[in-house]
Amino acid sequence: MTDITARGHTDGQAERATTQLVTLTIADQLFGIPVLSVQDVLAPQPVARVPMAHPVVAGLINLRGRIVTAINMRQRMALPPRDEDAEGMSVVVEYQNELYSLNIDTIGDVVNVPNDKIEANLATLDPLWRGFADGIYRLDEQLLVILDITRLLDLDGAEAA
Amino acid sequence: MAAAGAGGTAQASDGSGVATEGLPASPQVASEAPAPQAPAPVAEAPAAPPKKPAEPSAEAEEPKQHKESSIAAQSVRVNVQLLENLMTLVGELVLTRNQLLQMVRGRDDSEFKVPLQRLNHITTDVQEGVMKTRMQPIQNAWAKLPRIVRDLALEMDKKIELKMLGGETELDRQVLDLIKDPLTHMVRNSADHGLETTEGRLEAGKPETGVVTLNAYHEGGHIIIEISDDGRGVNIEKVKANILSKELATEAELAEMSDQQITQFIFKPGFSTAEKITSVSGRGVGMDVVRTNIEKIGGNVELTSTPGKGSRFKINIPLTLAIVSALIVESGGERFAIPQIGVLELVRVSDNSENRIETINDVPVLRLRDRLLPLVDLPKLQKLRVEGDIGSEISERYVVVSQVGTFIFGLIVDRVFDTEEIVVKPVAPILRQIPIYSGNTILGDGSVIMILDVNGIASTAGAVDVPRNDAGDDDQEAASSGAERVALLVFRATGSELRAVPLALVSRLEIIEGSRIEFAHGAAMVQYRDRLMPLISTDGSQITDDGQKNLLVFQEGDRAAGLVVEEIVDIVEESLKVELTAEQPGLVGTAVIDGKATDVLDVGHYLTQAFPDWFKATEDERAGEGARKRMLLVDDSPFFRNLMAPLFSVAGYEVITADSADDALRMRDDGAAFDVIISDIEMPGTDGFQFAEHVRSDPRWKDVPMVALSSRASEKDRERGRAVGFDDYVAKFDRNKVLDSLNRDFRREDADVPTEKVA
Numbered sequence: 073m074t075d076i077t078a079r080g081h082t083d084g085q086a087e088r089a090t091t092q093l094v095t096l097t098i099a100d101q102l103f104g105i106p107v108l109s110v111q112d113v114l115a116p117q118p119v120a121r122v123p124m125a126h127p128v129v130a131g132l133i134n135l136r137g138r139i140v141t142a143i144n145m146r147q148r149m150a151l152p153p154r155d156e157d158a159e160g161m162s163v164v165v166e167y168q169n170e171l172y173s174l175n176i177d178t179i180g181d182v183v184n185v186p187n188d189k190i191e192a193n194l195a196t197l198d199p200l201w202r203g204f205a206d207g208i209y210r211l212d213e214q215l216l217v218i219l220d221i222t223r224l225l226d227l228d229g230a231e232a233a
Numbered sequence: 234m235a236a237a238g239a240g241g242t243a244q245a246s247d248g249s250g251v252a253t254e255g256l257p258a259s260p261q262v263a264s265e266a267p268a269p270q271a272p273a274p275v276a277e278a279p280a281a282p283p284k285k286p287a288e289p290s291a292e293a294e295e296p297k298q299h300k301e302s303s304i305a306a307q308s309v310r311v312n313v314q315l316l317e318n319l320m321t322l323v324g325e326l327v328l329t330r331n332q333l334l335q336m337v338r339g340r341d342d343s344e345f346k347v348p349l350q351r352l353n354h355i356t357t358d359v360q361e362g363v364m365k366t367r368m369q370p371i372q373n374a375w376a377k378l379p380r381i382v383r384d385l386a387l388e389m390d391k392k393i394e395l396k397m398l399g400g401e402t403e404l405d406r407q408v409l410d411l412i413k414d415p416l417t418h419m420v421r422n423s424a425d426h427g428l429e430t431t432e433g434r435l436e437a438g439k440p441e442t443g444v445v446t447l448n449a450y451h452e453g454g455h456i457i458i459e460i461s462d463d464g465r466g467v468n469i470e471k472v473k474a475n476i477l478s479k480e481l482a483t484e485a486e487l488a489e490m491s492d493q494q495i496t497q498f499i500f501k502p503g504f505s506t507a508e509k510i511t512s513v514s515g516r517g518v519g520m521d522v523v524r525t526n527i528e529k530i531g532g533n534v535e536l537t538s539t540p541g542k543g544s545r546f547k548i549n550i551p552l553t554l555a556i557v558s559a560l561i562v563e564s565g566g567e568r569f570a571i572p573q574i575g576v577l578e579l580v581r582v583s584d585n586s587e588n589r590i591e592t593i594n595d596v597p598v599l600r601l602r603d604r605l606l607p608l609v610d611l612p613k614l615q616k617l618r619v620e621g622d623i624g625s626e627i628s629e630r631y632v633v634v635s636q637v638g639t640f641i642f643g644l645i646v647d648r649v650f651d652t653e654e655i656v657v658k659p660v661a662p663i664l665r666q667i668p669i670y671s672g673n674t675i676l677g678d679g680s681v682i683m684i685l686d687v688n689g690i691a692s693t694a695g696a697v698d699v700p701r702n703d704a705g706d707d708d709q710e711a712a713s714s715g716a717e718r719v720a721l722l723v724f725r726a727t728g729s730e731l732r733a734v735p736l737a738l739v740s741r742l743e744i745i746e747g748s749r750i751e752f753a754h755g756a757a758m759v760q761y762r763d764r765l766m767p768l769i770s771t772d773g774s775q776i777t778d779d780g781q782k783n784l785l786v787f788q789e790g791d792r793a794a795g796l797v798v799e800e801i802v803d804i805v806e807e808s809l810k811v812e813l814t815a816e817q818p819g820l821v822g823t824a825v826i827d828g829k830a831t832d833v834l835d836v837g838h839y840l841t842q843a844f845p846d847w848f849k850a851t852e853d854e855r856a857g858e859g860a861r862k863r864m865l866l867v868d869d870s871p872f873f874r875n876l877m878a879p880l881f882s883v884a885g886y887e888v889i890t891a892d893s894a895d896d897a898l899r900m901r902d903d904g905a906a907f908d909v910i911i912s913d914i915e916m917p918g919t920d921g922f923q924f925a926e927h928v929r930s931d932p933r934w935k936d937v938p939m940v941a942l943s944s945r946a947s948e949k950d951r952e953r954g955r956a957v958g959f960d961d962y963v964a965k966f967d968r969n970k971v972l973d974s975l976n977r978d979f980r981r982e983d984a985d986v987p988t989e990k991v992a
Contacts, residue, residue: 124667
C-alpha cells in the first residue's frame with residue numbers, strides 16, 4: 073500500500089507536486105484518501121457479521137464475487153457510533169492484496185492538494201489519530217485530514233499503540 | 234520420491250523447452266504450500282509409469298520408440314499455476330451455478346429450468362474433471378519413506394519392515410504436499426520410538442523384524458491414513474512422568490485421566506518421550522507440529538495405543554481443500570458453514586422432548602444414548618447472545634455432534650439449514666487469528682458466510698487438548714470385564730419414584746389422548762390397532778381419562794397390554810445390578826441406574842394383571858405341542874433369572890433356574906432332565922463355554938438343545954459357542970430371538986428325534 077501512496081505523491085510531483093484526494097466525511101470531520109487507492113464506492117450492503125473478530129471489523133460483504141472485509145471507521149477512530157437510521161456508504165481500498173471496505177458517512181469530491189501545503193500532524197492530536205493521519209490540509213472552510221491507508225489498516229500496530 | 238525425482242530430472246534435461254516452463258512455477262507453488270518439493274506438475278503423475286521403459290527404449294529400435302511416443306502424446310505437462318487458476322475459475326463457476334439455482338428454486342414454470350439443469354450437470358462434471366487433474370496417488374508422498382526407514386534401520390540397528398497399503402488412493406495435490414512432512418515424521422517416529430530394539434523384541438516374544446504399516450483408504454469423502462507399528466506402544470508411565478516434569482498437569486489431574494487421555498498429551502507442544510536424541514527424532518519437532526499441520530488442512534489425527542502391542546495413528550483428512558460439502562447452520566441470527574468432515578450427526582433438542590439440554594454449573598450437556606455429551610453453545614461462544622436469555626425465544630435448537638481426534642462434543646446452534654457445496658476462500662489477514670474460523674465463502678444466494686473450524690471451536694471452548702473419551706473407555710471396560718450392559722427404559726410411574734424396565738421387553742412407546750380411554754367392567758382399555766388393549770397402572774390405581782397418557786406397550790403374540798406411566802425419563806445403558814430385592818409385588822428389586830435408586834419392574838406381574846389368563850392361555854396354545862417343556866435357565870445374576878424366568882413361563886415353559894454352571898451340573902447328577910437348557914456365557918467360575926463342553930461330554934444331557942444368551946454376540950463368539958456345543962447363540966434381551974430360537978430348536982428336534990443330534 074505504501075507504494076500506492078508514494079505513487080500518489082510522485083504523480084503529484086509530475087503535475088507540479090499535487091496529490092489527488094477523495095474527500096469523505098466521518099462524524100462531520102472531513103478526510104481525504106489518495107484517489108488512486110480507491111477501488112470502489114458502495115451504497116449500503118448487506119454485511120455478514122463475524123463474531124469474535126477485532127472490534128473494528130464490521131463484517132464481510134460480497135463485492136462481485138470477492139469477499140471484502142468491512143471496517144467500521146468510527147470504531148477505528150474511537151468515534152461514537154452512527155445514528156441507527158443514518159445510512160452510510162463505503163469506500164473500497166486495497167491493502168496487501170486484500171480488499172477492505174471502509175464504512176464512512178458520505179463521500180465528497182476529488183480535490184487536488186499541493187504537496188507543499190500539507191501540514192504535519194498537530195502535536196496535540198490524539199495519538200490514535202496521529203497514528204493514521206498523514207498530514208492536514210487547509211481547505212477554505214474546513215480542515216481535511218489525510219488518511220494513510222497502510223497505517224489505518226495495520227491493526228496489529230493500532231492495538232499495540 | 235527418489236525414483237520419481239530422478240525420472241523428473243532425466244526428462245527435464247531432454248525436454249528442455251517444456252521443462253523450463255515447469256520450473257518457474259515451482260516457487261509459486263512453494264509460496265502456497267509450505268512443503269517444498271520437486272517441481273512435479275500434476276499431469277506428470279499419470280505419465281510417470283510409462284517413463285520407466287522410456288529410457289531403454291531411447292536407444293532401442295524404432296518401432297518401440299514409436300509406441301512410446303504415442304503413449305507420451307497422451308499426456309501433457311501443464312504448469313501447476315494454470316491448474317490452480319482453472320480450479321479457482323471452477324470455484325467461481327460453482328458459486329454462480331449455486332446462485333442461479335437459488336434464483337429459480339421454487340419457480341416450477343421457469344423457462345430457465347431445463348438449461349439450468351444442464352448447466353448444473355456440466356458444472357458438476359467440470360468440477361470433478363478439474364479436481365481429478367489435481368489428484369495424485371498418495372504413494373507420491375510415500376516414495377521416500379522406504380529409504381528413510383532403511384537408513385533408520387541401519388542406524389538404529391533394528392530390523393524394520395515398511396508395509397504400504399492403498400498407495401493408489403488419490404488425493405488433492407495441495408493436500409498431498411501438506412501431508413507429506415507430517416507423514417514422514419510419523420513414520421520416523423513409529424520406527425524410532427514405536428519399535429523396540431531387536432533384543433527388546435525377542436525378549437517380548439515378538440518376531441525380530443518390526444513392522445510399520447501405512448494404510449490409506451477412502452471413507453465417506455475423506456481420506457484415512459493409518460500409521461501403525463507393532464512395537465511397545467506408548468509408555469503411559471513415561472508420558473505421565475514427562476507431563477509432571479513439564480508441569481502440563483498436576484498429579485491429581487493425572488490420576489483422574491484415562492490412559493487414552495494421557496496418551497493425547499504427546500500432541501502437546503514441546504513434548505517428547507524419546508530418552509535420547511537421535512538424528513531422526515527427539516529434536517523438538519514433535520507431534521504438536523504434526524497435529525498443527527494436519528489441522529491446518531482441516532483434518533484431525535488420533536492415537537490409539539496398546540502397551541506391548543503397538544500404537545496406531547489415524548489421520549483423517551479431506552479429499553480436497555478447494556470445494557467442500559458443508560452444513561449451513563444459524564447461530565444468533567447469523568449463518569455459518571460447518572464442513573461435513575467435522576459432523577457426526579445432528580440431534581434436535583427441545584425442552585419437552587426426550588433430548589433436552591441439561592446444565593452442570595452452567596456447562597451444558599446432553600444425554601446422547603449411552604454417553605454424556607459435552608456441549609458448546611455457539612451463539613454464546615461467539616458472544617452473539619447475552620447470557621441468560623437462552624431458550625427464552627427459541628424452544629427448539631440443534632446439536633451438531635462433532636469429533637476432534639477422539640474428543641466428541643456437541644455444538645449447539647439455533648437452526649440447521651441444508652448442506653451446500655462451498656468453495657473455501659481464505660479469510661482476510663485481520664481475521665486470521667480467530668481460531669474458530671477456517672475460511673469464508675459466498676453462498677448461492679450471494680451472502681458471505683464464515684466457515685467454522687471445529688478444531689478451533691473445541692480448543693477455544695476449553696481443555697480439549699486432552700480429549701475425554703468416556704464412551705471409548707466404557708466400551709473397553711465393558712469388553713474387558715465382561716460387564717453386561719442392558720438398555721433400560723427409565724420412567725416415572727405415578728409418584729416421583731423412578732422405575733425402570735429393560736427396553737427389550739417393551740414393544741412400543743405410545744402417547745394416547747385420555748379421551749380415547751374406554752371403560753368396560755370397570756377396567757380401562759383403549760382401541761389399539763383394531764383391538765382392545767387393556768391398560769394397567771403400576772400401583773393399581775384407577776386410570777383416569779384426562780390429558781395425555783404415556784404408554785409402555787408390551788406385546789405377546791396377538792395380545793398387547795399398556796402400562797400407563799406418568800413420564801418417560803430416559804433410556805440408559807447400564808450394567809445392571811439389582812441390589813435390593815423387593816417385597817412388593819410387581820417389582821424385581823431396586824438398582825442404581827444413572828446414579829439414582831430405581832425400582833426395576835417385574836413385567837410378568839403386570840401382564841398377568843392385564844390378562845389373568847395370560848399364562849394359561851399361552852399354555853393352552855402350546856398344549857398341542859405336548860406337555861410343558863422343562864427348561865433349565867443358568868445365569869449367575871439373580872436379576873436376569875427373575876426377569877427371564879417369567880418370560881419363558883409366558884412362552885409355555887416350566888422354568889427351573891440354576892445360579893451357576895456347577896449348580897446345573899449338580900442337577901444333572903441328581904438325575905434331573907430338561908428339554909432345553911439356556912445358559913449365560915459370562916459367569917464366574919465355570920463359564921458358559923466350559924459348561925457346554927461339560928454337558929456335551931456326558932451322555933445324560935448330550936442331546937439337550939442348548940441356547941447361549943450373551944451380551945457378547947459377535948460372530949467370533951457365536952462360532953466359539955457352536956464349537957463347544959451350543960445350538961444357538963442369542964444376544965441377551967433380544968426376547969423375540971430367544972423365543973424364535975427355542976421354537977426352531979424344538980421343531981428341529983421334533984423332526985430330528987430319530988437321528989442323533991450332533992452339534
